[in-house]
Amino acid sequence: MRTGPDDHTEPGALVVDHARRRGPGEPAPAERAERAGLGPHKAASGCPPEQRTDELGTRSPPPGSGRRTQSSTVAIDIPTDIARKWQEMTDLLAEILRVPAALIMRVEPPEIVVCASSESKGNPYAPNERARLDTGLYCETVMKTRTPLLVPDASKDENWTSNPDLKLGMISYLGFPITWPTGDIFGTICVLDDRANHYSKAYQALMEQCRDVIEMDLKSIFALDARLAEEARAKERLEQQVAERTADLRHANAQLRQKIAEHERTEAALRKVAEERRCAEEALRTSQELLRAIIDSSTAIVAVKDIEGRYLLVNRRFEELFGVAREAIVGKSDGDVFSREHAEALRAFDRRALLAGTALKDEEVMPEDDGVHTYLTIKFPLRDVAGVPYAVGGISTDITERKKIEAERALVLDHEQRARTAAEAAVRMRDDFLSIASHELYTPIAGLKLAVQGLMREATTLPVGATKLARMAERQCQRLVRLIEDLLNVARIQADKLDLKLGDVDLRALSQEVVESFDVELKQAGSAVSWRADAPVVGMWDRARLEQVVTNLVLNAIKYGRGKPIEISVAAEGEVARLVVADRGIGIDAGCVPYIFERFERGVSAQHYGGLGLGLYISRQIVDAHDGSIRVESELGAGAAFIVELPLRRRRDALPAEVSPPAGGPDEPAG
Ligand code: ADP
Numbered sequence: 001m002r003t004g005p006d007d008h009t010e011p012g013a014l015v016v017d018h019a020r021r022r023g024p025g026e027p028a029p030a031e032r033a034e035r036a037g038l039g040p041h042k043a044a045s046g047c048p049p050e051q052r053t054d055e056l057g058t059r060s061p062p063p064g065s066g067r068r069t070q071s072s073t074v075a076i077d078i079p080t081d082i083a084r085k086w087q088e089m090t091d092l093l094a095e096i097l098r099v100p101a102a103l104i105m106r107v108e109p110p111e112i113v114v115c116a117s118s119e120s121k122g123n124p125y126a127p128n129e130r131a132r133l134d135t136g137l138y139c140e141t142v143m144k145t146r147t148p149l150l151v152p153d154a155s156k157d158e159n160w161t162s163n164p165d166l167k168l169g170m171i172s173y174l175g176f177p178i179t180w181p182t183g184d185i186f187g188t189i190c191v192l193d194d195r196a197n198h199y200s201k202a203y204q205a206l207m208e209q210c211r212d213v214i215e216m217d218l219k220s221i222f223a224l225d226a227r228l229a230e231e232a233r234a235k236e237r238l239e240q241q242v243a244e245r246t247a248d249l250r251h252a253n254a255q256l257r258q259k260i261a262e263h264e265r266t267e268a269a270l271r272k273v274a275e276e277r278r279c280a281e282e283a284l285r286t287s288q289e290l291l292r293a294i295i296d297s298s299t300a301i302v303a304v305k306d307i308e309g310r311y312l313l314v315n316r317r318f319e320e321l322f323g324v325a326r327e328a329i330v331g332k333s334d335g336d337v338f339s340r341e342h343a344e345a346l347r348a349f350d351r352r353a354l355l356a357g358t359a360l361k362d363e364e365v366m367p368e369d370d371g372v373h374t375y376l377t378i379k380f381p382l383r384d385v386a387g388v389p390y391a392v393g394g395i396s397t398d399i400t401e402r403k404k405i406e407a408e409r410a411l412v413l414d415h416e417q418r419a420r421t422a423a424e425a426a427v428r429m430r431d432d433f434l435s436i437a438s439h440e441l442y443t444p445i446a447g448l449k450l451a452v453q454g455l456m457r458e459a460t461t462l463p464v465g466a467t468k469l470a471r472m473a474e475r476q477c478q479r480l481v482r483l484i485e486d487l488l489n490v491a492r493i494q495a496d497k498l499d500l501k502l503g504d505v506d507l508r509a510l511s512q513e514v515v516e517s518f519d520v521e522l523k524q525a526g527s528a529v530s531w532r533a534d535a536p537v538v539g540m541w542d543r544a545r546l547e548q549v550v551t552n553l554v555l556n557a558i559k560y561g562r563g564k565p566i567e568i569s570v571a572a573e574g575e576v577a578r579l580v581v582a583d584r585g586i587g588i589d590a591g592c593v594p595y596i597f598e599r600f601e602r603g604v605s606a607q608h609y610g611g612l613g614l615g616l617y618i619s620r621q622i623v624d625a626h627d628g629s630i631r632v633e634s635e636l637g638a639g640a641a642f643i644v645e646l647p648l649r650r651r652r653d654a655l656p657a658e659v660s661p662p663a664g665g666p667d668e669p670a671g
Helices: 029-035 080-097 138-145 201-297 316-322 340-356 400-457 464-494 507-517 519-525 543-560 615-625
Strands: 101-108 111-117 130-132 149-151 172-179 185-193 301-306 311-314 360-368 371-383 389-398 502-506 529-532 538-542 566-573 576-583 629-635 639-647
Touching: 080 101, 080 111, 080 185, 080 201, 111 185, 138 149, 138 172, 138 185, 172 201, 185 201, 201 316, 301 316, 340 360, 340 371, 340 389, 371 400, 400 464, 464 543, 464 615, 502 507, 502 543, 507 519, 507 538, 507 543, 507 566, 507 576, 519 543, 538 543, 538 639, 543 566, 543 576, 543 615, 543 639, 615 629, 615 639
Parallel strands: 529 566
Antiparallel strands: 101 111, 101 185, 111 130, 149 172, 172 185, 301 311, 301 389, 360 371, 371 389, 502 538, 566 576, 576 639, 629 639
């Protein structure tokens, strides 16, 4: 069916659209359609989906149909069995009406498609052939007007002269509109003839019946489609629900897995806590057993009471001493074990420790089978984790023996103290006595000495025997004076009165003078003196004091080195003057060396060697006063060497401020 672009059919005009039969040598329908500019449309067997435009009467989309195009046409495929039925229908119509073409057309804007075409002689229309709309087709008019159209002879009707079908030789046309149950236009059913044809009323009624059958088919197709669509939607909903449910389940699964993992973690943590707790309990048990073993093996009494004074724990020593089992004492108080008086004392100490909040130490007495014992007790509050005291612990050590020893020691100490005090008093008395005696003795001895010296001046007038006796008396007098001077010097040193009278002194000359003065004693002892003194050694010293030092050392060498040679050396070495007096006598025991420079200390027995034990003491005091030093080098049985070192230059600030009294005695120069 073809028409020219401007060849419109007037609405309402009942015109028959004739399709001419294809003559010999004429092109096939598809070829003709292509020539008309409609393209070589091929459709599958059966009717293709139909499309409709609003212009063609589309009113509303079919309910529930998912297959309506954007232009609101119903797009439902015609099932094969119905397509076959429609084919038979067109074949019958062509045969009954004796026309070359009976067609069922379906609109698919912007085209119209041959849905079924009779297999009849001279039919130029092939199934699925397409033609553009708005070209003045008979069927287009039928669809637009929604009314049947009868064109008995288009060749004589100027309204249809440009009709495309006319060009195919189809000069008559009878067509009826076909609608979907929705009211949308499906297309047309039509017959075309290559001759003028008025189509009788019977034919028209037959055509209408056929149209109704087709509409019934469409109705059932539509219902089926709606049902299928509904089923598809239901399936879609179901699938969505399944998807949602699956997602929910997946989510729930994930949560469950998470919960299981958490649960497993919690269980692991709980297992760990339980294990730690077991270990802690084990450790606690071990430490309790250890504590129990320690307190049980202690000789001290150990007890723990709650703050009300009820026993919580005691050790074995407690059980043994007080004859009570630890299981029996738990919950009991001191009053159940001890006398009222003793229990009160114990409890009072507990309270003091609790009140003090710290450990307190005190002595306690406890009556026991063998008498009253003294204990040194330490009491201390025990606190819970919050720091609140819940008990008081006590450790009591039996110090009865120690107390006895301490008492005895105190007694001994007291005796010692008394003895020391008495000895010190005796020493003081001795010193006082010596001081007084030496003063008192010095005066008559000095008088005696002067008298003997006066006698010696008269020696030439005396008989020989008297002179000898006078000399002996003089030496004994000198010896006596030296002893008394020693005692006086000790008294001075004790009173801190050893002042020095400094002046230039030649130590070599002084030493030689001293040695010469003991000429007689040296001869009597049989000791020779050898010298090593090459040059004078002059320093700022106290002459009389140094004479005393040299005298003491020389007299000791004579006394303890009797019959043995004596070596004396005097020399200056740098800033120091050194005097050495060495003998080859008895020597000194090494154990005595540290003491021989002390007052009244002696290294020999008084029976064998006379002396007061003061010479070295006084010598060291004098040397110390000169900022010098004195020491001894000795070997028992091989002699002794006393070494005196004196500074050659004294420091200015060490010079004495005042001149001291002479060393010889209280009233007389030394000599
Ligand atoms: P004393 O000679 O009167 O006992 P000293 O103070 O002079 O007192 O000497 C103290 C002690 O030193 C002497 O008793 C003696 O034991 C010992 N001693 C001193 N000089 C010598 C010496 N040259 N050889 C051996 N012993 C000596």
